[in-house]
Amino acid sequence: MYWVPSSRALGWVMNCLVILSVSGFFLPQGRAEEEPPLAGRPPNFSGAVGSYRVSMRATPTEVTAEEPIVLTVRIEGEGSLTHLSRPDLRRLPSFARKFQITNAGERSLPKDQAREFDYELRPRSASVREIPPLPFVYFKPGFTPPSRGFQTTLAPEIALKVRPRSVVSATEIQSPSPPAQLPDAVYELAPVSAVLRPEPESWMFSPGGWLAALLLPPALSLAWLWGWRQWYPDAARLAQRQRSRAAVQALAALDRLPKPADPAAVEGIVTRYLRDRFSLSLAEPTPEEVVAHLCGTGVPVECASTAAPFLQACARQRFAPQAEPGLHLPSLARRLILDLEDRPCPASPSC
Amino acid sequence: MSGFALVLIVGTIGIANNPDAERLAEQAEAEFRAALAAPASSAEARSHFQTAAKHYQALAARGSPSAALYRNFGNAALLAGDLPEAILAYQQGLQRAPNDLGLRTGLAAARAQVIYREESPLGRPMDELRPPWVPTIPLRGKLFLGIAIYTLSWFALVRWRMVRRRGYRWGALAGLVVVALLGVAIGWDLSAMAEERRHPLVVIADDGVLLRKGNGLRYPRAFETPLNRGVEARALVRRGDWLQIQLSAGEIGWVPRRYVLEAGPPASSSSS
Numbered sequence A: 001m002y003w004v005p006s007s008r009a010l011g012w013v014m015n016c017l018v019i020l021s022v023s024g025f026f027l028p029q030g031r032a033e034e035e036p037p038l039a040g041r042p043p044n045f046s047g048a049v050g051s052y053r054v055s056m057r058a059t060p061t062e063v064t065a066e067e068p069i070v071l072t073v074r075i076e077g078e079g080s081l082t083h084l085s086r087p088d089l090r091r092l093p094s095f096a097r098k099f100q101i102t103n104a105g106e107r108s109l110p111k112d113q114a115r116e117f118d119y120e121l122r123p124r125s126a127s128v129r130e131i132p133p134l135p136f137v138y139f140k141p142g143f144t145p146p147s148r149g150f151q152t153t154l155a156p157e158i159a160l161k162v163r164p165r166s167v168v169s170a171t172e173i174q175s176p177s178p179p180a181q182l183p184d185a186v187y188e189l190a191p192v193s194a195v196l197r198p199e200p201e202s203w204m205f206s207p208g209g210w211l212a213a214l215l216l217p218p219a220l221s222l223a224w225l226w227g228w229r230q231w232y233p234d235a236a237r238l239a240q241r242q243r244s245r246a247a248v249q250a251l252a253a254l255d256r257l258p259k260p261a262d263p264a265a266v267e268g269i270v271t272r273y274l275r276d277r278f279s280l281s282l283a284e285p286t287p288e289e290v291v292a293h294l295c296g297t298g299v300p301v302e303c304a305s306t307a308a309p310f311l312q313a314c315a316r317q318r319f320a321p322q323a324e325p326g327l328h329l330p331s332l333a334r335r336l337i338l339d340l341e342d343r344p345c346p347a348s349p350s351c
Numbered sequence B: 001m002s003g004f005a006l007v008l009i010v011g012t013i014g015i016a017n018n019p020d021a022e023r024l025a026e027q028a029e030a031e032f033r034a035a036l037a038a039p040a041s042s043a044e045a046r047s048h049f050q051t052a053a054k055h056y057q058a059l060a061a062r063g064s065p066s067a068a069l070y071r072n073f074g075n076a077a078l079l080a081g082d083l084p085e086a087i088l089a090y091q092q093g094l095q096r097a098p099n100d101l102g103l104r105t106g107l108a109a110a111r112a113q114v115i116y117r118e119e120s121p122l123g124r125p126m127d128e129l130r131p132p133w134v135p136t137i138p139l140r141g142k143l144f145l146g147i148a149i150y151t152l153s154w155f156a157l158v159r160w161r162m163v164r165r166r167g168y169r170w171g172a173l174a175g176l177v178v179v180a181l182l183g184v185a186i187g188w189d190l191s192a193m194a195e196e197r198r199h200p201l202v203v204i205a206d207d208g209v210l211l212r213k214g215n216g217l218r219y220p221r222a223f224e225t226p227l228n229r230g231v232e233a234r235a236l237v238r239r240g241d242w243l244q245i246q247l248s249a250g251e252i253g254w255v256p257r258r259y260v261l262e263a264g265p266p267a268s269s270s271s272s
Helices: A007-022 A192-196 A207-231 A233-240 A245-256 A263-278 A287-296 A307-319 A329-341 B002-016 B019-037 B043-061 B067-079 B083-096 B101-111 B139-163 B166-198
Strands: A045-049 A052-059 A062-064 A069-077 A099-109 A114-123 A134-139 A150-155 A161-163 B201-204 B232-239 B242-247 B252-256 B260-262
Touching: A052 A134, A052 A150, A069 A099, A069 A134, A192 B019, A192 B043, A192 B067, A207 A233, A207 B139, A245 A263, A245 A329, A263 A287, A263 A307, A263 A329, A287 A307, A307 A329, B019 B043, B019 B067, B043 B067, B043 B083, B067 B083, B067 B101, B083 B101, B083 B201, B083 B260, B139 B166, B232 B260, B242 B260
Parallel strands: A045 A134, A062 A161
Antiparallel strands: A052 A069, A069 A114, A099 A114, A134 A150, B201 B232, B201 B260, B232 B242, B242 B252
8 A cells, every 4th residue: 555645735745845946945055155146246346255244453553654564354254265355455545545555465264264364554654544444345145136235344444543754853963053044145035027037048059059159260260361361462472381480570570661761671681581580690691601501401592592682782772872773672672581482392402 | 149139138028028927026025025024933924935935936837937036936935944945946046047146045054954864974965076166157158158269269370370470379279278178068067957857856845754775665765864854866767656866975765756846857757
């Protein structure tokens, strides 16, 4: 004999089974998680599914600004902690504004069903009064609609005492005497016109300015040289041939002679020229001595021999009872000097 | 010279056509005088000096500030107790007029108020090698002098070519040597100006600022001695909210930018 349940009993059993399966009774033990919904998920959702509590502790609570504080965030709860990620304090404005944040170590405490995360916080200034509350968003299953399952819990703030950075106190200054009175110049004001006068832009820094500064002086100088050559051709000719200063001075002295020129003065000018230019050491040389000396210095004979007639003419003018008509000694002297200066190079044959 | 005269004329016209600037300058002067009339060292006087300093600062921000403006600005800031601002203003004025006695006096008075730790040389300004009685020839003066001597040297050279007197030749050579030396000095000044643009002057604006070895609080201190307000330095590199500075004796470190008063164009930046 076998007991066969009645259809009514079977129907009752079936109903119970349906109810239990819908309620999740047949789900494996310990799998309290369900996938949190995407809809309505807060942006700072930590990913934790279950029921959690968060707390903080800090050491020390009295620091100097910019010195480190170790903050430990403890998350404990009945949900899974394995896949829990470290809360990112740097993304919280209330933390980032007040602290320089560095992640430190972390620990898993399975016996307490907790995980701890360490941070190094450095207060940015002495105005920081506390470590602000830390929000932790997790998902608690079982709510209808599921989006209502996102929960936020707060770790309460921690009061801090932050001292200002150390300063050099007045007693540590080099001189213990009080600061000197400010000088009178500090109490003076420049007039408004000077204050408002703008700084002039310097044209000299432009490329055109630099170019003008470099090229204008030589251009003006060369123009002067060219004009001088036009106005003073003899002197120019001498200078062009790089002739001596003695010749220039002698020519200038001849120009300054009064008219009629004293023969002795003309002879003296020429003699001085010969002394300076050709190192003639004789005080009153004779024409022959002058020619011989000039030849000795390398002057071609045809040039040197022009000195003798001139000196003879000077002697005649000086000692003759009457001056020779038509004899203009300054011009002859000028011609002699220019001829001596215009002589060819010393490679020419000489006496 | 014609360019300089033109700018002066335009500047003068600019003054006449810029009533806002003129009004601001007059307001600043009025505030300064009101401060002088108030009881010395009183809060009222300080308030007037602060307002005057703000007006001068606004004028300086308009562009092309003069050395006289910076002198007034520095005086107002110093009397208002704003040491970093005063030092920065005096230094900016001295860049424009190195021989201005008012600026030099103000800067010396401001520097005397900076507090340093007794046994540490950190942050102290270097002593100037040049005696104070030796005037500094500004760049523009050196340029004018150089051009004048250069011109005279050329004239002497040409004159020597004409008359062959040794004096002209030696004079021309000496002039060219002086021009060459001035050229070196001008090059040095231009290089210093370029360096100033690259690494502008900054002044520590708060007390107890520590130099760090890197751009962050996690970096250790570079020196144990903190720096107080008024210490002068040069900005080297900027990274985010941090600035690498160099003190007058060459020490380098990083400080948060909010503790530093900057002037001029920013220092070179690099990504953090």
